[in-house]
Amino acid sequence: xxxxxxxxxxxxxxxxxxxxxxxxxxxxxxxxxxxxxxxxxxxxxxxxxxxxxxxxxxxxxxxxxxxxxxxxxxxxxxxxxxxxxxxxxxxxxxxxxxxxxxxxxxxxxxxxxxxxxxxxxxxxxxxxxxxxxxxxxxxxxxxxxxxxxxxxxxxxxxxxxxxxxxxxxxxxxxxxxxxxxxxxxxxxxxxxxxxxxxxxxxxxxxxxxxxxxxxxxxxxxxxxxxxxxxxxxxxxxxxxxxxxxxxxxxxxxxxxxxxxxxxxxxxxxxxxxxxxxxxxxxxxxxxxxxxxxxxxxxxxxxxxxxxxxxxxxxxxxxxxxxxxxxxxxxxxxxxxxxxxxxxxxxxxxxxxxxxxxxxxxxxxxxxxxxxxxxxxxxxxxxxxxxxxxxxxxxxxxxxxxxxxxxxxxxxxxxxxxxxxxxxxxxxxxxxxxxxxxxxxxxxxxxxxxxxxxxxxxxxxxxxxxxxxxxxxxxxxxxxxxx
Numbered sequence: 001x002x003x004x005x006x007x008x009x010x011x012x013x014x015x016x017x018x019x020x021x022x023x024x025x026x027x028x029x030x031x032x033x034x035x036x037x038x039x040x041x042x043x044x045x046x047x048x049x050x051x052x053x054x055x056x057x058x059x060x061x062x063x064x065x066x067x068x069x070x071x072x073x074x075x076x077x078x079x080x081x082x083x084x085x086x087x088x089x090x091x092x093x094x095x096x097x098x099x100x101x102x103x104x105x106x107x108x109x110x111x112x113x114x115x116x117x118x119x120x121x122x123x124x125x126x127x128x129x130x131x132x133x134x135x136x137x138x139x140x141x142x143x144x145x146x147x148x149x150x151x152x153x154x155x156x157x158x159x160x161x162x163x164x165x166x167x168x169x170x171x172x173x174x175x176x177x178x179x180x181x182x183x184x185x186x187x188x189x190x191x192x193x194x195x196x197x198x199x200x201x202x203x204x205x206x207x208x209x210x211x212x213x214x215x216x217x218x219x220x221x222x223x224x225x226x227x228x229x230x231x232x233x234x235x236x237x238x239x240x241x242x243x244x245x246x247x248x249x250x251x252x253x254x255x256x257x258x259x260x261x262x263x264x265x266x267x268x269x270x271x272x273x274x275x276x277x278x279x280x281x282x283x284x285x286x287x288x289x290x291x292x293x294x295x296x297x298x299x300x301x302x303x304x305x306x307x308x309x310x311x312x313x314x315x316x317x318x319x320x321x322x323x324x325x326x327x328x329x330x331x332x333x334x335x336x337x338x339x340x341x342x343x344x345x346x347x348x349x350x351x352x353x354x355x356x357x358x359x360x361x362x363x364x365x366x367x368x369x370x371x372x373x374x375x376x377x378x379x380x381x382x383x384x385x386x387x388x389x390x391x392x393x394x395x396x397x398x399x400x401x402x403x404x405x406x407x408x409x410x411x412x413x414x415x416x417x418x419x420x421x422x423x424x425x426x427x428x429x430x431x432x433x434x435x436x437x438x439x440x441x442x443x444x445x446x447x448x449x450x451x452x453x454x455x456x457x458x459x460x461x462x463x464x465x466x467x468x469x470x471x472x473x474x475x476x477x478x479x480x481x482x
Contacts, residue, residue, distance in 0.1 A: 005142040020102030023068040077390040080116030084456035087120035101141035120456040124168040160463040163277040167461030171249035176297035180223035198224040209313040210332030215298040217306030227293040234290040241346035245353035246272030246297035253326030270448035271353040278469040296333040320411040328416035338434040358423030360446040371398040375438035391468035
């Protein structure tokens with residue numbers, strides 16, 4: 001979708017138009033006929049979120065009301081969701097060019113509407129022979145938003161599309177070596193970004209026991225990718241370490257998934273895709289923040305000499321781990337990556353992973369299960385910006401007493417709680433063992449991928465979490481100066 005700024009003539013009937021109608025608008029300034037205005041006002045009184053369609057053949061004006069008196073985050077989210085509904089209507093009407101204008105709106109509200117429209121317009125149709133007619137061009141009334149603000153957001157929204165493409169791609173076309181190469185290619189074109197791709201032999205030399213064990217059942221080699229974005233004007237001298245789970249496909253290994261639980265497991269690398277995208281988004285918009293990303297990649301298969309329950313692994317940091325379930329593989333590759341990141345002396349470690357079904361069962365599909373260890377200030381900031389962009393956190397207890405559930409009789413710890421109690425928390429506690437710096441754990445299992453359309457997040461890969469992290473980076477100076 002191309003979004004540009006321009007002057008809009010309300011009186012030309014040769015265009016489809018969305019008119020955003022905010023609060024405190026003098027009705028004399030609205031460009032509608034008397035009967036049209038009466039109809040709009042009547043519907044607005046009935047519902048402050050109403051959408052009124054004015055038929056100006058051969059095109060239509062869609063008057064989208066909204067309540068700007070709501071709390072800011074709720075008002076903006078309603079605008080995103082209204083945009084998603086309108087996008088579906090445009091698809092039905094086969095509208096390819098749309099004009100957006102309005103009265104009683106501020107730039108932040110216009111951005112929220114455009115964000116919802118852009119994200120809702122995404123489709124993964126690479127392998128379809130017949131594709132939907134989507135909106136190609138959007139012209140926005142030029143006085144509603146500054147060009148620099150629009151350009152910054154467009155770069156972020158394009159990065160969201162790229163993230164969704166990665167997660168939606170089937171593993172037969174996107175395995176660990178291919179994904180690592182794609183990330184390296186993107187990094188090469190960015191200022192202040194470096195990329196190191198470690199192959200199988202290097203991973204073996206590092207003795208990353210978790211990543212190597214999970215990879216044993218695969219015909220494809222593992223990869224470990226390290227990205228760094230280090231601008232000259234950075235506000236933090238020590239990096240924020242972003243760690244992302246890169247299981248390119250998860251069969252469950254020898255603890256194989258049954259029923260339909262294997263469907264959509266191409267999305268099990270969403271954590272790695274999210275963290276790479278978050279770093280790239282910061283670099284593309286030149287945010288003054290020092291970031292590193294640590295991305296372990298492999299698929300989890302039951303083939304070849306696959307690792308098995310009862311095996312004992314020695315991890316990168318020397319910890320021994322008894323395997324009780326090979327479908328708890330994500331935490332094994334993350335543990336090695338966290339321990340490696342820890343040696344970079346970061347001021348904060350954040351991981352993102354589609355880690356546990358328990359998170360979905362406990363919290364549903366609209367929030368991120370979140371935990372922290374010695375990171376109260378950045379966690380509070382992340383929570384605040386999550387509420388603002390409406391990619392919200394559900395903080396869970398992270399007491400050390402939960403470590404008792406991971407005690408092993410034959411190794412330092414088990415990879416999975418045998419009794420399935422507090423599954424999301426114990427998975428996080430397993431990872432916290434390997435972090436010796438302030439640490440935040442984000443379990444995105446419930447939000448990374450939707451099997452049916454979810455408003456502007458669409459169907460399939462959602463990108464949920466990227467806007468959250470980007471907003472966190474934008475405001476991180478509050479932690480630096482605290």
